[in-house]
Amino acid sequence: MTALLELERVEARYGQVRALRGITLEVGEGEIVAVLGANGAGKTTTLRAVSGTVRRSGTIKLAGRALSGGPEAAAKAGIAHVPEGRGTFSELSVTENLRLGAYTRRGKIDPDVERMSAWFPWLIERGDQQAGTLSGGEQQMLALARALMSRPRLLMLDEPSLGLAPLVVREIFRIVRELNEKEGLAVLVVEQDARIALAAAHRAYVLEVGEVAVTGTSADLRETESVRRSYLGY
Amino acid sequence: MANFFQQVVSGLASGGIYGALALALVLIHRATGVINFAQGEMATFSTYTLWTLTQNHGWSYWPALGATLAISFAGGFGVHQFVIRPVERGSVLRVVIVTIGLLLLLNGAMTWIWSGEVRSVHSPFPTRTIDIAGVAISIQDLGTIGVSIGVVILLGLFFRFTKIGLALRASATNPAEARLVGVRVPLMLGVGWGLATMLGAIAGALTAPTVFLDPNMMQAVLIYAFAAAVLGGIDSPVGAVVGGLLLGVGLNLLGTYVNFVGADLRLPAALTVILAVLLFRPAGLFGKRVVRRV
Numbered sequence A: 001m002t003a004l005l006e007l008e009r010v011e012a013r014y015g016q017v018r019a020l021r022g023i024t025l026e027v028g029e030g031e032i033v034a035v036l037g038a039n040g041a042g043k044t045t046t047l048r049a050v051s052g053t054v055r056r057s058g059t060i061k062l063a064g065r066a067l068s069g070g071p072e073a074a075a076k077a078g079i080a081h082v083p084e085g086r087g088t089f090s091e092l093s094v095t096e097n098l099r100l101g102a103y104t105r106r107g108k109i110d111p112d113v114e115r116m117s118a119w120f121p122w123l124i125e126r127g128d129q130q131a132g133t134l135s136g137g138e139q140q141m142l143a144l145a146r147a148l149m150s151r152p153r154l155l156m157l158d159e160p161s162l163g164l165a166p167l168v169v170r171e172i173f174r175i176v177r178e179l180n181e182k183e184g185l186a187v188l189v190v191e192q193d194a195r196i197a198l199a200a201a202h203r204a205y206v207l208e209v210g211e212v213a214v215t216g217t218s219a220d221l222r223e224t225e226s227v228r229r230s231y232l233g234y
Numbered sequence B: 001m002a003n004f005f006q007q008v009v010s011g012l013a014s015g016g017i018y019g020a021l022a023l024a025l026v027l028i029h030r031a032t033g034v035i036n037f038a039q040g041e042m043a044t045f046s047t048y049t050l051w052t053l054t055q056n057h058g059w060s061y062w063p064a065l066g067a068t069l070a071i072s073f074a075g076g077f078g079v080h081q082f083v084i085r086p087v088e089r090g091s092v093l094r095v096v097i098v099t100i101g102l103l104l105l106l107n108g109a110m111t112w113i114w115s116g117e118v119r120s121v122h123s124p125f126p127t128r129t130i131d132i133a134g135v136a137i138s139i140q141d142l143g144t145i146g147v148s149i150g151v152v153i154l155l156g157l158f159f160r161f162t163k164i165g166l167a168l169r170a171s172a173t174n175p176a177e178a179r180l181v182g183v184r185v186p187l188m189l190g191v192g193w194g195l196a197t198m199l200g201a202i203a204g205a206l207t208a209p210t211v212f213l214d215p216n217m218m219q220a221v222l223i224y225a226f227a228a229a230v231l232g233g234i235d236s237p238v239g240a241v242v243g244g245l246l247l248g249v250g251l252n253l254l255g256t257y258v259n260f261v262g263a264d265l266r267l268p269a270a271l272t273v274i275l276a277v278l279l280f281r282p283a284g285l286f287g288k289r290v291v292r293r294v
Helices: A043-051 A071-077 A094-101 A110-119 A136-148 A166-183 A194-200 A218-223 A225-232 B002-032 B039-055 B061-088 B092-114 B139-161 B163-173 B175-180 B185-207 B219-232 B237-257 B266-280
Strands: A003-014 A017-028 A032-037 A056-062 A079-082 A154-158 A186-190 A203-208 A211-217 B129-132 B135-138
Touching: A003 A043, A003 A186, A017 A032, A017 A043, A017 A056, A017 A186, A017 A211, A032 A043, A032 A166, A032 A194, A032 A225, A043 A056, A043 A071, A043 A079, A043 A154, A043 A186, A071 A079, A071 B175, A079 A136, A094 A110, A094 A136, A094 B163, A110 A136, A136 A154, A136 A166, A154 A166, A166 A186, A166 A194, A194 A218, A194 A225, A203 A218, A211 A218, A218 A225, B002 B039, B002 B061, B002 B135, B002 B139, B002 B163, B002 B185, B002 B219, B002 B237, B039 B061, B039 B092, B039 B185, B039 B219, B061 B092, B061 B185, B129 B139, B135 B139, B139 B163, B139 B185, B139 B237, B163 B175, B163 B185, B175 B185, B185 B219, B219 B237, B219 B266, B237 B266
Parallel strands: A032 A186, A032 A203, A079 A154, A154 A186
Antiparallel strands: A003 A017, A003 A056, A203 A211, B129 B135
């Protein structure tokens, strides 16, 4: 499998606090990779390092080309980052959120809006509704749709399950999985809920205090004693 | 009754100007989170530019106005990039103080460049009146109303239907998310400052023919614009315009029908509006109440 995203000894800090202490990680083309770990392990920071929303060192490559600069550059390179806490434009309408998703692209966006409405049928009907007035689950789906509007090479999801009902979470992961199977979308997902993440992902990395503690295929990790006890709870 | 209508129309005309400048304040407040105290001085500077082009360089009015708008846009953009951005990350107070400094600097610069002498600026509209249903209405007033409302509508369409307009709104409301979708936020905020300065230029060009051009020309107008923006809700573009029109008409009627107010008490009346709104309805007519999570 060819590597789409490569992180090599990536470090990041917030002031004095070292959040990442040299992370090496890879996402292949067409692969779903999960990042697991306790609070403060550096999961969110890993995504933020990739999209350039935190100052980082080390090398990050997308399809062999080094990524540098801020989030604008990452978006342009084809990375769609859905941050923790939805990341929609709450004061703008659903349609405007989708239009902004395609901001880095030229050309018509109508076919993409249509494509999104196939995945999220309610989006079109509620196109004029203010995003902030949607339910939590709908906002998460809108954030996902907004990210897909850019036709990303890599989708990064930060805690998509946060604060949502189990049924909604399952629906979101089903859509992600299907996008991956049908369209070969590569996904890097950070998740507290290890069970659902391992069910969706091909491979996973477990972070502990800013370093990769364990890595392997989802099936292997489910069998690993320490992962099972710490993150799956059985 | 004829007098009443005349007062309403002339109130709408001055209200349109207040609204345009109030809208400029609102645009900058949304983009940078501060009140730009230099807005009036920036508008006067633009008006001097228009005066120089028409008087000293012999340009005819409309090309000169076009050039003035372009220069104003560039000027506003430049002020944001070179004066505001370096202090933007600090406290709000720092930015406010910088805008006050800019006010003094521009005021001094205008006196230095153009001298404090009063100048007259021509109006693009004839000074005649026309007769509408038995009421003599000044064409100058009608033109002012038309231009200010037209500009506001154009701006609204720009914000709603263009990609840049949408990116501007996104940058103002959710800068972090805007960057994630690839919007260059600092650039967009600069465009916001540029547009606000253009609006100021229009307000200045509409004000100048009815008064005289001097470095302090827009100071009173800025107070009315503050009142209009506060009345409408400091974050609401529609509110700024409606607030401006209400204030213009209200002050005119007050001056006409309440004897002791007259022309001298217009400014205190506007300040009373600011005070009353802040006391009883801080969000203004159209504003959303800001709820801060603690």
